[in-house]
Amino acid sequence: MARKCVYCGRDVNDDRSMEICDICGEKVLGRKMFGAIKTQTDEARDKGDLCSTNMAPDFLSEKLKI
Ligand SMILES: [Zn+2]
Numbered sequence: 001m002a003r004k005c006v007y008c009g010r011d012v013n014d015d016r017s018m019e020i021c022d023i024c025g026e027k028v029l030g031r032k033m034f035g036a037i038k039t040q041t042d043e044a045r046d047k048g049d050l051c052s053t054n055m056a057p058d059f060l061s062e063k064l065k066i
Pocket residue numbers: 005006007008009010020021022023024025
């Protein structure tokens with residue numbers, strides 16, 4: 001099942017734990033920050049800490065006050 005970016009609706013890679021595409025992620029967070037969060041969430045998912053992939057956008061929205 002293809003997932004969509006929460007900002008622009010573009011398809012997001014299935015191997016990503018966040019539902020945010022590279023373009024929006026870098027625009028909203030900045031390249032460095034987005035890269036760091038991407039790494040963190042992917043690592044957490046790989047370890048099994050991230051129960052739901054839906055948690056990532058909520059976490060970001062709260063952080064960014066969107
Ligand atoms: Zn997007």
